Amino acid sequence: MELLERLYTNIYYLVAVVLFVIGFHTMLTHKNLLKKLMALNIMDTAIFLFFVAIGYRSGGQAPILLPGVEKFVNPVPSALILTGIVISVSFTAFALALVVLLYKHYGTLDSDEIIAIRGKKHV
Amino acid sequence: MFSVNHAPVLIVVMLLTAGFIVPLLGKKMALGRILFLSVGLVVVVLSLLTTFAVLESGTIVYAVGGWPAPHGIELVVDAFAAYSSLVISVISLIIYWFVVFAPREVKHEAGYYALILLLSAAMHGIVMTGDIFNLFVFVEISSLAAVAIIAVKGTKESIEASFRYLMLSALGSGGMLFGIALLFMITGQLSMEYMRVALSTTAGQYPLNLLTALGFMVIGFGIKSALFPLHIWLPDAHANAPTGSSALLSGLVVKVYIIAFMRIAYMTLGMDLFYILPLRQILLVLASLSILAGSVFAIVQDNIKRLLAFSTVAQVGYIFLGFSLLTERAVEGAIWHILIHAIMKTLLFLAVGVVIHQSGYKKISQIHGLARRMPFTFACITLGALSMVGIPGTAGFISKLYLALGALDAGQAIFAVLILASSLLSAIYYFPLIITAYFGHDALPNIKEPSLAVRLPLAVLSLAILFYGLMPSMLLPLVRQTALLITR
Numbered sequence: 001m002e003l004l005e006r007l008y009t010n011i012y013y014l015v016a017v018v019l020f021v022i023g024f025h026t027m028l029t030h031k032n033l034l035k036k037l038m039a040l041n042i043m044d045t046a047i048f049l050f051f052v053a054i055g056y057r058s059g060g061q062a063p064i065l066l067p068g069v070e071k072f073v074n075p076v077p078s079a080l081i082l083t084g085i086v087i088s089v090s091f092t093a094f095a096l097a098l099v100v101l102l103y104k105h106y107g108t109l110d111s112d113e114i115i116a117i118r119g120k121k122h123v
Numbered sequence: 124m125f126s127v128n129h130a131p132v133l134i135v136v137m138l139l140t141a142g143f144i145v146p147l148l149g150k151k152m153a154l155g156r157i158l159f160l161s162v163g164l165v166v167v168v169l170s171l172l173t174t175f176a177v178l179e180s181g182t183i184v185y186a187v188g189g190w191p192a193p194h195g196i197e198l199v200v201d202a203f204a205a206y207s208s209l210v211i212s213v214i215s216l217i218i219y220w221f222v223v224f225a226p227r228e229v230k231h232e233a234g235y236y237a238l239i240l241l242l243s244a245a246m247h248g249i250v251m252t253g254d255i256f257n258l259f260v261f262v263e264i265s266s267l268a269a270v271a272i273i274a275v276k277g278t279k280e281s282i283e284a285s286f287r288y289l290m291l292s293a294l295g296s297g298g299m300l301f302g303i304a305l306l307f308m309i310t311g312q313l314s315m316e317y318m319r320v321a322l323s324t325t326a327g328q329y330p331l332n333l334l335t336a337l338g339f340m341v342i343g344f345g346i347k348s349a350l351f352p353l354h355i356w357l358p359d360a361h362a363n364a365p366t367g368s369s370a371l372l373s374g375l376v377v378k379v380y381i382i383a384f385m386r387i388a389y390m391t392l393g394m395d396l397f398y399i400l401p402l403r404q405i406l407l408v409l410a411s412l413s414i415l416a417g418s419v420f421a422i423v424q425d426n427i428k429r430l431l432a433f434s435t436v437a438q439v440g441y442i443f444l445g446f447s448l449l450t451e452r453a454v455e456g457a458i459w460h461i462l463i464h465a466i467m468k469t470l471l472f473l474a475v476g477v478v479i480h481q482s483g484y485k486k487i488s489q490i491h492g493l494a495r496r497m498p499f500t501f502a503c504i505t506l507g508a509l510s511m512v513g514i515p516g517t518a519g520f521i522s523k524l525y526l527a528l529g530a531l532d533a534g535q536a537i538f539a540v541l542i543l544a545s546s547l548l549s550a551i552y553y554f555p556l557i558i559t560a561y562f563g564h565d566a567l568p569n570i571k572e573p574s575l576a577v578r579l580p581l582a583v584l585s586l587a588i589l590f591y592g593l594m595p596s597m598l599l600p601l602v603r604q605t606a607l608l609i610t611r
Contacts, residue, residue, distance in 0.1 A: 094270070101274075
């Protein structure tokens with residue numbers, strides 16, 4: 001019972017970790033490069049959620065000083081994650097460009113087939 | 124009014140700005156090349172000035188935009204940062220020169236220069252920043268630029284290698300960011316200095332957070348710096364990159380992440396935690412495995428660039444080993460090895476790139492008697508290889524000596540044995556290269572030495588190997604001071 005209660009109060013962290021594991025699992029098990037990329041984005045989102053949840057207080061307002069408002073959300077994590085999102089977008093864009101090139105060269109998006117075409121052992 | 128306090132930030136800003144100007148010059152490539160080289164030169168001068176200032180009057184703290192920590196971002200240039208920045212600027216200037224004068228391997232010349240400049244800016248930023256999130260941003264810039272300078276070659280193999288590098292690198296960044304989030308959660312600070320102060324009081328209350336954060340950090344930086352089981356991206360990526368990129372990646376980029384990790388370790392966590400948490404043991408084991416696995420895999424390689432790439436995995440192990448032994452001489456050895464390995468590996472990659480370009484041969488089994496056609500280049504390769512093995516009189520001997528002495532200081536003679544054994548292993552994988560090139564039947568007569576401008580960087584690096592091998596005293600005060608910073 002106590003465990004459930006603790007899980008409930010930390011629900012954002014829990015969801016973040018679950019999302020992270022989903023992303024990680026998908027990235028490892030799927031062969032399709034685009035799915036791997038999506039999985040990577042899910043993982044990134046999980047981390048962003050975790051980071052933003054650190055600064056969140058339930059019922060808190062945006063940190064603008066107005067009379068009568070006393071409970072604020074910590075704005076620092078949100079500001080940082082804005083940068084994080086930009087970085088994640090540029091990673092994704094770049095990776096997609098590489099995927100297009102890979103498809104041009106190998107004619108497939110399956111990572112196993114690409115390795116088979118290269119015909120090399122990976123140590 | 125120029126004050127030396129502005130030099131660190133100028134380094135980063137100049138490289139970033141130049142990185143965006145060079146591609147804008149369009150068809151005027153001559154101008155672009157001059158800008159590229161002169162920015163590299165100015166950065167060397169600035170980092171020299173910074174180093175002298177740090178040696179004379181201690182750490183330079185520069186608040187970017189006039190906003191001091193904890194709210195603003197600070198550059199904290201201590202002896203370690205100044206030393207790293209000096210190494211990066213000098214080695215990368217040599218590589219810039221090579222990239223400009225060597226035969227083109229890349230279609231978009233201006234874009235390539237821009238990526239190299241961005242990468243250099245990010246590397247300087249990583250070693251100098253005092254803010255942990257700023258460090259993350261620089262790490263991301265350098266990761267993207269590092270992947271891009273492999274992909275620009277445009278061959279099938281290089282695209283595949285760079286995609287794998289990108290995915291793993293993104294995974295590593297995720298780990299890093301998670302670690303930063305967990306540290307932020309218990310400290311509420313982003314400035315590394317303030318984080319350390321907060322951690323010294325709160326660390327005991329949140330052991331789980333700290334442990335998880337460190338776990339993520341080790342994974343993140345482990346992937347990026349190719350620590351043993353996480354090195355799988357490195358051989359393909361470094362072997363399929365253009366020559367200049369291989370040198371830059373193997374010589375500098377991999378090490379910058381180790382430097383970043385060590386800066387987080389001593390600036391944020393404080394070295395006490397290294398002893399309290401099992402971090403030290405984990406790193407020692409992984410480093411030893413890196414040394415052994417890198418050497419053993421290198422022995423079976425026939426492709427010369429892949430051999431060099433696996434040797435990098437082993438050398439990364441040395442640096443981690445020195446830092447995690449944590450005795451003063453071991454740390455000095457690791458710090459030496461950052462510079463000396465940068466010199467040796469840059470020399471080897473550039474020289475091998477020249478050989479591959481001039482002859483078209485990529486494998487050891489193809490280069491029979493090639494040294495007779497290219498005596499100068501192979502003299503450089505031989506010197507680099509001897510230094511890699513650690514023959515006395517070459518620079519590689521100095522760092523290995525310090526590392527071995529450090530291991531003995533720590534009372535763990537097994538690591539000294541490991542260093543000796545791996546020196547023997549490196550002899551096993553480097554000597555076939557030299558023996559096949561010098562002995563064996565004659566090569567085709569139409570293979571020539573490269574132009575004088577291409578031979579210059581090779582000559583400079585070879586001289587540096589001999590110079591530090593015979594007279595290591597020049598940088599000693601800086602190395603000492605850095606080691607004290609970490610072990611205190």
